[in-house]
Amino acid sequence: MAELSNRERLQIPRQTMPTQEPLARRTNFDEVALGFTLELAQQEAERCLQCAKPHCVEGCPVGVLIPEFILALRQGDIDGAVRAMKEKNNLPAICGRVCPQETQCEAKCVLAKKGEPVAIGRLERFVGDYELERHVCPLERTTPTGKQVAVVGSGPAGLTCAVDLGRLGHEVMIFESLHKPGGVLVYGIPEFRLPKRVVNGEIDYAAECLGIKMHPDAVIGRLYTIDELLNEQEFDAVFLGTGAGLPSFLRIPGINYNAVLSANEFLTRVNLMKGYLFPEYDTPVKVGQRVAVIGAGNVAMDSARCSLRLQALHAQETGEVHIVYRRSPVEVPARAEEVHHAEEEGVIFDFLTNPVEIYGDESDNVCGMRCIRMELGEPDESGRRRPIPIEGSEFDMDVDMVIMALGTRPNPLVFNEAGGLERTKWGTVVADEETGRATKARVWAGGDVVTGAATVISAMGAGKRAAADIDRFLRGEINPW
Amino acid sequence: MYKILHKETLSDVTKLMVIAAPEAARKAQAGQFIIVRVDERGERIPLTVADHDREAGTVTIVFQEVGKTTMHLGTLEQGDELATFTGPLGHPTEIEDYGTVICVGGGTSIAIIFPIARALKEAGNTIISIIGARNKELLFWEDKMQTVSDELIVCTDDGSYGRKALVTEPLKELLEQHDGEISRVWAIGPAIMMKFCAKTTRPFGVKTIVSLNTIMIDGTGMCGGCRVQLTDGAKFVCVDGPEFDAHQVDWDLLLARQRFYLEEEKQAVERWQHKCQLGVD
Numbered sequence: 019m020a021e022l023s024n025r026e027r028l029q030i031p032r033q034t035m036p037t038q039e040p041l042a043r044r045t046n047f048d049e050v051a052l053g054f055t056l057e058l059a060q061q062e063a064e065r066c067l068q069c070a071k072p073h074c075v076e077g078c079p080v081g082v083l084i085p086e087f088i089l090a091l092r093q094g095d096i097d098g099a100v101r102a103m104k105e106k107n108n109l110p111a112i113c114g115r116v117c118p119q120e121t122q123c124e125a126k127c128v129l130a131k132k133g134e135p136v137a138i139g140r141l142e143r144f145v146g147d148y149e150l151e152r153h154v155c156p157l158e159r160t161t162p163t164g165k166q167v168a169v170v171g172s173g174p175a176g177l178t179c180a181v182d183l184g185r186l187g188h189e190v191m192i193f194e195s196l197h198k199p200g201g202v203l204v205y206g207i208p209e210f211r212l213p214k215r216v217v218n219g220e221i222d223y224a225a226e227c228l229g230i231k232m233h234p235d236a237v238i239g240r241l242y243t244i245d246e247l248l249n250e251q252e253f254d255a256v257f258l259g260t261g262a263g264l265p266s267f268l269r270i271p272g273i274n275y276n277a278v279l280s281a282n283e284f285l286t287r288v289n290l291m292k293g294y295l296f297p298e299y300d301t302p303v304k305v306g307q308r309v310a311v312i313g314a315g316n317v318a319m320d321s322a323r324c325s326l327r328l329q330a331l332h333a334q335e336t337g338e339v340h341i342v343y344r345r346s347p348v349e350v351p352a353r354a355e356e357v358h359h360a361e362e363e364g365v366i367f368d369f370l371t372n373p374v375e376i377y378g379d380e381s382d383n384v385c386g387m388r389c390i391r392m393e394l395g396e397p398d399e400s401g402r403r404r405p406i407p408i409e410g411s412e413f414d415m416d417v418d419m420v421i422m423a424l425g426t427r428p429n430p431l432v433f434n435e436a437g438g439l440e441r442t443k444w445g446t447v448v449a450d451e452e453t454g455r456a457t458k459a460r461v462w463a464g465g466d467v468v469t470g471a472a473t474v475i476s477a478m479g480a481g482k483r484a485a486a487d488i489d490r491f492l493r494g495e496i497n498p499w
Numbered sequence: 500m501y502k503i504l505h506k507e508t509l510s511d512v513t514k515l516m517v518i519a520a521p522e523a524a525r526k527a528q529a530g531q532f533i534i535v536r537v538d539e540r541g542e543r544i545p546l547t548v549a550d551h552d553r554e555a556g557t558v559t560i561v562f563q564e565v566g567k568t569t570m571h572l573g574t575l576e577q578g579d580e581l582a583t584f585t586g587p588l589g590h591p592t593e594i595e596d597y598g599t600v601i602c603v604g605g606g607t608s609i610a611i612i613f614p615i616a617r618a619l620k621e622a623g624n625t626i627i628s629i630i631g632a633r634n635k636e637l638l639f640w641e642d643k644m645q646t647v648s649d650e651l652i653v654c655t656d657d658g659s660y661g662r663k664a665l666v667t668e669p670l671k672e673l674l675e676q677h678d679g680e681i682s683r684v685w686a687i688g689p690a691i692m693m694k695f696c697a698k699t700t701r702p703f704g705v706k707t708i709v710s711l712n713t714i715m716i717d718g719t720g721m722c723g724g725c726r727v728q729l730t731d732g733a734k735f736v737c738v739d740g741p742e743f744d745a746h747q748v749d750w751d752l753l754l755a756r757q758r759f760y761l762e763e764e765k766q767a768v769e770r771w772q773h774k775c776q777l778g779v780d
Contacts, residue, residue, distance in 0.1 A: 195717070195719050196717060197536060197582065205721075234583075235585040236522075236585075237586070240586070240587060241522055241526060241587075242522075263720070264721065267723065273733070274728050274749075274756070276758075276759040277759070279722075280723040283716065283722035283723055283724045286716050286717065286721070286722055287716065287722075290716075291543070291716065292540075296767075298540065299540045300537075300540055300541050300767065301716070302542075302763035302764075304760070304763075381755060381758075382751075382752060382756070383759075429720050429721065430720075431719055431720060
């Protein structure tokens with residue numbers, strides 16, 4: 019193809035990603051977004067103006083070489099695009115699927131000012147998937163340093179940190195409490211958004227290339243304490259990427275009835291344990307005919323969309339799934355794309371609605387939920403307008419399952435006998451934002467365990483920064499404690 | 500993978516397995532539990548530690564074949580491997596010299612009360628033990644319990660061995676006989692037995708500890724499926740327990756929560772039995 023002028027590039031519309039039709043996909047757990055073909059990817063890549071000062075890169079928490087990989091892609095050098103990508107991003111097939119590009123790289127794209135930004139996320143996914151199939155650019159280790167690092171938690175923060183440390187020549191052992199690595203990528207994010215073959219594929223490939231050892235079934239805080247890892251087990255450094263795995267429940271009457279469950283439990287049953295394939299897999303998962311998901315973050319959208327699919331799998335006729343949210347559409351914390359997909363699939367949104375009591379029947383199963391209407395007042399400390407109950411507006415919702423998706427906190431189990439490790443009143447680890455250094459010597463932390471529940475990519479960014487600092491420490495360049 | 504080093508049949512439906520798990524064995528203490536998953540498609544179930552050997556690097560589990568997973572587990576033999584064996588989890592039993600204590604073990608939980616009674620004995624307590632089961636066939640470890648008990652009462656529901664009684668009968672008598680002398684009671688068994696033990700000891704004001712075995716997935720506080728209602732709020736069995744003050748537990752809610760997946764459990768068992776029959780044919 020002849021070189022296009024910028025004017026011509028601006029004429030090309032943003033390419034749409036082929037997706038499963040909403041009515042079809044709400045009955046299966048297959049991936050919703052089907053990915054670009056090579057042709058679509060190259061067409062989209064032609065839209066990039068190759069800015070001299072690319073702002074997109076500034077928007078990326080791990081600093082992916084965006085113009086470089088896009089240029090290689092449109093020149094037909096896909097191997098080169100993979101190499102450029104993997105300079106900074108070790109897990110592109112995952113990031114391409116779950117990063118909120120619309121608020122990061124794509125928000126900074128110069129094209130976004132006048133029209134639609136380059137679909138960087140979709141291109142990233144294309145490159146990631148290509149590499150996952152072909153393995154053209156294996157990660158390489160530099161000279162082994164003989165230093166050993168324990169990475170606690172195998173979610174986005176831990177994985178990224180482990181892979182970077184592995185590339186830098188350190189011996190890495192990842193301790194994972196569950197039986198499979200991936201953290202929230204395997205227990206939380208559903209198959210239809212992030213297929214587990216992609217997660218497993220990325221992890222296995224990276225671990226194999228870099229000789230990273232994986233220790234599943236290892237609950238740090240019980241099996242080993244942080245002190246034991248540092249002293250008895252003789253790790254030179256410990257990185258904590260244990261996430262925010264503790265669920266929150268509303269403090270209202272009735273939360274312990276059957277069929278009131280945390281989004282964590284529901285999603286873990288569905289995703290990690292493959293409950294949607296029961297009885298082929300042993301773990302059952304129930305779904306109500308009328309499900310209320312409380313909250314409106316990404317986890318709430320995932321729970322609602324899993325509920326729809328289970329309803330379709332379990333029954334001939336589908337039921338109803340509601341998102342019950344105490345604020346208005348403006349404050350919804352989920353990604354726009356997730357909300358859009360949920361709406362398309364038929365999730366019903368009840369805004370400015372807050373549950374006040376859950377009712378149970380004689381068998382202690384949920385049989386209804388009392389709610390109150392809300393209105394928005396002055397902004398609160400989060401900067402969002404505070405929801406205020408409207409007196410006398412209570413009403414009953416006919417529901418038989420309630421899923422609480424109200425945010426999560428760090429699990430304190432890992433901090434058993436970890437003297438000197440300071441935490442905030444929210445239970446998060448006190449760590450330097452730039453380096454990930456915790457207050458305890460030879461301990462770093464990053465991701466949700468430091469920030470509270472946030473995004474996959476911000477956790478990856480934190481894992482990356484910590485890996486760089488751990489490397490400096492292990493090479494004796496710094497000794498901060 | 501975690502190898503089964505030894506298997507014993509304690510009754511037709513009760514099996515003991517010694518598992519090679521050196522890391523877990525380092526830390527395991529009486530009262531803690533392990534999450535077990537039989538194979539790649541298996542569910543995660545909690546099983547309380549029946550024994551451990553730090554030198555040999557083993558942890559012993561005892562289970563009754565009541566559902567698909569435990570039936571499947573029961574078919575495994577020495578040399579086979581388990582996909583998951585995570586732990587020890589939960590808090591260990593609070594072992595102290597309390598004075599005179601009663602240890603009640605019902606059914607499979609005789610295996611759980613044994614290491615607790617042993618540890619309490621070693622700490623200097625006088626141990627009065629009651630073990631019970633539906634019938635003689637389901638009883639085991641009378642001899643082991645004898646070695647750690649100053650007094651041992653054995654009963655069966657149907658009278659096929661020992662005294663014909665539910666464990667609550669001798670429990671009540673002991674509390675009456677030793678009025679004011681019993682410092683604590685441990686009662687471990689099926690939820691319904693623990694509920695009635697709690698009811699029995701309550702009028703005597705004797706602190707009673709139970710070990711709850713609820714539905715759970717991760718065992719680390721992540722899912723909240725194991726939550727129980729205590730008088731001072733909801734707790735997670737996996738991280739706050741598994742032992743709790745029996746007089747604080749909302750037993751009816753606990754029993755209702757245990758029944759939530761009854762239909763699926765039945766379906767899984769039928770499917771498993773059908774599969775086993777096909778295997779035999």
